[in-house]
Amino acid sequence: MHHTVSGINLACKYKCVYNYNVHDVTELQSSDPNRWKRAAAAPDGSFVAPHARAETSFGREQQNDEPVSPRTLNARRLLTFAWPGQPLTATEFMEGTGLTRATVLSVCRDLAAAGWFEEVADARAAGNYAKGRPALRYVFRPDAAYVIACDADEDDFTVVVTDLHGVELVRIHRNIGATRTADTRRQLLLDLVDEALSLADVAPERVSAIVIAVPAPVDPDGESPADEDENYWNKVNPGFISLFDGRGWEVLVDNDANLAALCEAAEGAGVGVRSFATLLSAERFGAGIVVDGRLLRGKHGGVGEMRVLDMVVGVEAPHGLLRRVRWEIRQLAEAGELAGELAALPPAERGAEAVFSAAERGDATALRIVDALAGRLAPVVQLLSGLLDLDRIIVAGSIAASAEPVLRRTREIMGKGSLLGWADLVASTHGSDVVLRGAVSSAIALVRERALLSEAASAVSAG
Missing domain, CATH: 3.30.420.40 (ATPase, nucleotide binding domain)
Structure with a gap:
């Protein structure tokens, strides 16, 4: 499934915001109280592992009347609260989400089993608890899945692989100034992504999303329109939207300046x-x-x-x-x-x-x-x-x-x-990284938007 309209969620290095639909940048500075209603429950009510594919309407105008099970809604609430990465006790989850202790403990166990959370040393072992029964703590796993961002400029390709907190594992840059044919550009980007994954020691099945920035307009289908005088747009975006078909990744192609604007809106001169x-x-x-x-x-x-x-x-x-x-x-x-x-x-x-x-x-x-x-x-x-x-x-x-x-x-x-x-x-x-920062943020957003959504065949983590 391809997504061709971007969103943004930033975490750690890439500032953390929730459920940012790229059409509305005001959501960068506020959480959406209706965001949980956008989830679709798995047919069996189970939770999706981080690498499992899921249908989602991310990035498009969405309706809030889709069915959602209370358990999925609660799981997404806990996942978003924990996403920034600090270990949390059940009490902290309760205070942050309004859920009961029984619900928190039950859902956290399920999220840990699905690979989203990790159980960590209890509060007493960490020196934060003195009396009574030790408090169990859970922490979000930024390595639950990985994302890829590509800045596919006219003369240069840059590819980064990051975890779900936007922390870079590897970055590769290639000057491709003499490359102008569509097939060659496609193959070069494909090879560069595979090289980056190899250097990062990340298996392709552990990737959830890839965002590709191009210096051309991008329509809702991920394609760039023909420009009769130069045919430049088709050259710099030679069907990148289909390049990774068959890999099970969410794929987004977007204009580089749009991604730069998203970066500035979230953590630059566009804030506020x-x-x-x-x-x-x-x-x-x-x-x-x-x-x-x-x-x-x-x-x-x-x-x-x-x-x-x-x-x-x-x-x-x-x-x-x-x-x-x-x-x-x-x-x-x-x-x-x-x-x-x-x-x-x-x-x-x-x-x-x-x-x-x-x-x-x-x-x-x-x-x-x-x-x-x-x-x-x-x-x-x-x-x-x-x-x-x-x-x-x-x-x-x-x-x-x-x-x-x-x-x-x-x-x-x-x-x-x-x-x-x-x-x-x-x-x-942000210098020359402004486009990549927007692309990484958008890739993380794709993962967050489909978190815990499921197709019938999705069951377990590939990691």
Whole structure:
């Protein structure tokens, strides 16, 4: 079964939130009192092991009138309460969930048998209990299953394997710049995922979900629409949604900027902000757009696709800041006007970080490049801000950490030229990991959403 609309739950390294439907980012900062009604009881009332497959409507508009057994509802309540990872006594479970002691003890035993919980040293052994009968404690097992996140960019593939707390076991990166055929890209990603699992010593059957980020719109079927001029979208997403058919994993393909926006909404510059755009700004501009707390997608998943910049005077193309830095340096060099710190550097070291660093020290050539970049970024910010009435625009990606000189100059150019005021312009703090963090979070969410749901044939853990 494929899921093609994402959700997010973050734990430990990836901040813990509950039942986040990607359509509504306001759920990042509040738990949903109706989330338990979304569970479907197993036909026999039993609990599903962490690796068993389950049908779920995750990520789509859901109805809350699906049948649910009280036992499954209670189990999901205990599982969510324990997910952050601290050992808990029956008393703590009771206080946190409102369930009776008998229910807590019975359901915890079943969750331990299914592989979700582990029985740990009692409170007396841990030094937290002094008198009376020792209190039994249970702890959630983050190794109950594993998830995979892939950032399948145009020229680079990055794959990470994590546990259910988002702790990385392994990360692999490959530059695939010369690879353009669909079959080759598919095979490379398949091989990279298998290599990552091997290095992590994780058997494929212990994986529950995989999320693949692509620099293209993604429709509800996980496919990217054809773009007649370049066919770029089909090249970067050559049917990844079917790549892992037969493995029993939940599979989600999503736009990279959307995943970045989910990351920022949960643990970045989008926290507490009702309307914002996360603008990936490296080779190409791409935006994940949240308006009134909802991540916008559109019929073909094309909301935030920035090819509209072809028609914006002074921009004329969706080329990102990194690409534009290289172009500006090349133009100056060809004109014999490259001077100062940048001229003294070897060509291979004349990148964006060097330019921005030199600009901070007042280098005239670097400041000239920064001014040109800001002159292109300002119309992009004004377009997004004015059209959507945004509160904030977050410049994200590998360039964000060093981009403040450009952002500062962009703010100066925009001034106060809007009746409604322009959106705040800030840099992401997540660097090049912003997409992967969103992908890991979404993969964990897939596991949480289907936890304890069952098909008739699902019975025991593969671990």
